[in-house]
Amino acid sequence: MIKFLELCISGISLGSVYALVAIGFVVIFKATRVLSLVHGSLLLLSAYVVARAEPTVGFLPAVLLGAAVAVVGAVLVQRVFLERLRRRGANYIALTMLTVGLDIILLTEVTRRIGARVYGINNPWGSEVIHWGGFSFPVARLAGIVVSFSLIALFFAAFKYTTWGVALRASADDSHTAALMGIRQSRVAGAAWAVAGALAAVAAVFLVAFPAPGLDASTSLVALKAFPAVVLGGLDSASGALVGGLSVGLVEVVLSGYGEQLSFLGGGFGSVAPWALVLLVLLVRPSGLFGSKEVARV
Amino acid sequence: MTAGERTAHPTGPLLLSGGGGVTAPPPARLVVDGLTVVFGGVTALDDVSFTVEPGTVHALIGPNGAGKSTCFNALTGVYRPARGTALFGTHDLTSMPPHRIASVGVGRTFQNIALSPSETVRDNLLLGRHHLGRSGFLADALGTRRARHEERQALARIEAIAAFLGLADKLGTPLGTLAYGDQKRVEMGRALAMEPRLLLLDEPAAGMNASETESLTQSIDQIRSELGISVLLVEHDMTLVMQVSDRVTVLNFGKKIADGPPAAIQTDSTVISAYLGEPEDWTTPHPGDGPGETSSER
Amino acid sequence: MCSRPSRRISWPASPARVVCWAAAVLALGGAPFFLSSALLQIGLLAGCAVIAAIGLNILTGTAGQFSLGHAFFVAVGAYGYALLSGDPAAANVVGLGLPSVVSVPLAVAIAGLSGLAFSPIASRVRGLYLAVASLALVFLGQHVLFNASAITGGFHGRDIAPLSVGGFTFSNRDPLYVLGVEFGRYERLWYVALAATVAAYLVARSLLGRRSGRAFRAVRDNEVVATAMGVNVRATKTAAFVVSASYAGLAGTLLALTLGRVVPESFGFEQSVDYLAMIVIGGLASVGGAVAGAVIVASLPLLLSQFSSYLPFLATPGSGGIEAGTFTRYVFGIAIVLILLFEPRGLSALGRRVASLGRRDPVAPAVTGGQSSPVPQSAQ
Helix, strand or coil, X not given: XXXXXXXXXXXXXXXXXXXXXXXXXXXXXXXXXXXXXXXXXXXXXXXXXHHHXXXXXXXXXXHHHHHHHHHHHHHHHHHHHHHHHHHCCCCHHHHHHHHHHXXXXXXXXXHHHHCCCCECCCCCCCCCEEEECCEEEEHHHHHXXXXXXXXXXXXXXXXXXXXXXXXHHHHHHCHHHHHHCCCCHHHHHHHHHHHHHHHHHHHHHHHHCCCCCCECCCHHHHHHCHHHHHHHHCCCCHHHHHHHHHHHHHHHHHHHHCCCCCHHHCCCHHHXXXXXXXXXXXXXXXXXXXXXXXCCCC | CCHHHXXXXXXXXXXXXXXXXXXXXXXXXXXXXXXXXXXXCEXXXXXXXXXXXXXXXXXXXXXXCCCHHHHHHHHCCCCCCCEEEEEECCEEHHHCCHHHCHHHCEEECCCCCCCCCCCEHHHHHHHXXXXXXXXXXXXXXXXXXXXXXXXHHHHHHHHHHHHHCCCHHHCCCEHHHCCHHHHHHHHHHHHHHCCCCEEEEECCCCCCCHHHHHHHHHHHHHHHHCCCCEEEEECCCHHHHHHHCCEEEEEECCEEEEEECHHHHHCCHHHHHHHCXXXXXXXXXXXXXXXXXXXXXX | CCCCHHHCCCCCCCHHHHHHHHHHHHHHHHHHHXXXXXXXHHHHHHHHHHHHHHHHHHHHHHCCCCCCCHHHHXXXXXXXXXXXXXXXXXXXXXXXXXXXXXXXXHHHHHHHHHHHHCHHHHCCCCHHHHHHHHHHHXXXXXXXXXXXXXXXXXXXXXXXXXXXXXXXECCCCCCCEECCEECCHHHHHHHHHHHHXXXXXXXXXXXXXXXXXXXXXXXHHCHHHHHHCCCCHHHHHHHHXXXXXXXXXXXXXXXXXXXXXECHHHHCHHHHHHHXXXXXXXXXXXXXXXXXXXXXXXXXXXXXXXXXXXXXXCCCCCCCCCCXXXXXXXXXXXXXXXXHHHCCCHHHXXXXXHHHCCCCCCCCCCCCCCCCCCXXXXXX
């Protein structure tokens, strides 16, 4: 029982970090109808910046710098590339493939710089573990939960009450009318990409923190785990992304924790279980749990 | 180039008997009975009944939002009605798989041009013959003798239809490069290529100038008298409606408010008061005069 | 190149065209006589990529179904062949010991059936949801390849039984000399691959130029319109998946025969992305484009590393500079971005432009994908 609860806390911690990335995907999808496949390398880039800057400037400034790099990178992707293609009426396949092309370039560059190295990022929590009546948790995991949920709460508040949030929701519901109401689509989109970049940067810090081994070239693959999360919840549902992120984190950690009992499913089934979950959910609900059904176009 | 592109006939005669080897089944009447469509609690179409007699042009008119397009979409299986039937001959259109509706002899055009801009006029027209074809994926892949024969027959028929509509010299042109009026004609041609017994025309004159509307009026007249096809017409251009229709059904707020020959409808007080909100539909002789040849807006 | 096979534009057979064709036939047919084994292997791998890319382009380019899972279906073909033709007496992997000529079509059929098995999802799930669902196939597939070691050989993979037709084996056994050239595995397989690739090309052109191809494009451009024209949208999507998975299966079988050994890492996420890169670079919905894109994406990294010692801008592996593999990743990434921004119809359109330079007829303006004008959802 103690093991199960520990796994649950750990799963929620990982899940909340996935949710950060997944919410970024939802915001991007709402604003630009694209699945950002460049996110994995943006996340890797910001983690790399944090890892390189931290020894000289300290943890918090390094994180801010990493986030700034991710934000600038994301906005550039949207402004310089996607917007240009979107104006020509390109469909979602072309737009998404554009993010694939950018991902290949950025990923190649960052992994080349990282090489075979593994960067540890010194953070305030280090590798401390709290012991409390039979339970034990890494502090970094708890910090992950606190920081992620604070940011998620902040995001939902902004989504609900700020002009940007209203504009984003309006554009997603009916881009034509939103444009008539004077909403500058490209501004909303730029801000959406910025938010997604910032969320990914924070997520990156926790994804490479203890008890994970640190930052290496494969960290970008971790960002792919946010895909099942976002599709599970529904591409255009922010609360769906939260639910999806938590489910993916829980399923992954709990199933991995009981890996021995599940060995008939193969070693490491926990880490691919979210993908099986996504297929099961789509089989029943083709637009995810909370995604809106596409209206037939005539 | 292919045989049909020798010279352009402005509007040549179109012999229906050919039909690519398909013998025309007897004309059938469309009996719409108690059709009701509900969208999330809102009744868009409320208990609407009317009958389209074989070989007639039947207009469906009403102010914006009256439910005309909803009715079209319910008849073609895009929306499932909550109640009611639409019997065409012996087939209930509202309960059959939507893709089977074409093969019982119902063809349609779309309000906003719904053709493939990157395909040639020829391929856009050939799509209309899909339900008449029999060659499957394997036969097409292997290019069997039957598949090739079928393709040749379809092509010959398409050339006749293109000539009928004055498009004979444009078969090889990518659709996206045609003028707006020509695109509208291709839209009509594709519906004719379906060899329908009942043709649903959704605002065929929208965006046309006076002379284009004039030739459209002739085409609809020919379709009824020479080809013997029944036409159900949704249209805002009252001059056109009154010129070509044998019978008119008027909808307002989803309900039928009048039904009768054009002359009776023109003097019907309920209809006039329903239209008072947008008098331009009534008074302007040619609403199409305004936009002129505005192919650019689409 | 015309993209509609059934209506071939009969150009006058200009001497230049005749010479071009003759040169191509001679070069491809005679390759085993003047290319080294290493280059032949690169050519064979390019052939596999061509077949796979044609299949993906039918699915994604023509039918508009965005798939990130193509590598999975390639794996089904490769491992399917390995299982069917494998030696039953092998120590740690299962083999059914079927004759290889039977195993090849069966492996292709199994791949096609796996596409069919995916249809409950493939025919209902749309757009980017489908992209992620197909990505799930790749990750779950990798998991199976690593873990079902009785069939797959696990991490280290398993050996492949050579193709054998009526006693003639496509391997290095029984030395064979043709016109003084030693015909080993690659030389012998070359003609098999050439025939398969040409057949894959011709079948795709035939399919896409007829009723089925129009149904695919109609489903891509507007499902409501397609339905009104009598196209069964779900059946058409299923068919697109089956066709594309069968192509992937053939590619996988040929890949297994070429490599002589299959390992999981040949069928991962990166390979799926590569297949997409091929069709975007070549030109979405163009069969010829898929061929060009596949040849470039598959062979460029191998050719560059083959000749890296002659290329001053490339470093030898391990020296810390930019290696051939890294270099080609930059090239592909940049190529995808530039092509999407400046010629969304890819190399096929560029090729047509070059070809039409001498002629009068202009190339049609670019129309990127369907539904260039999203229609308001009118529900009066």
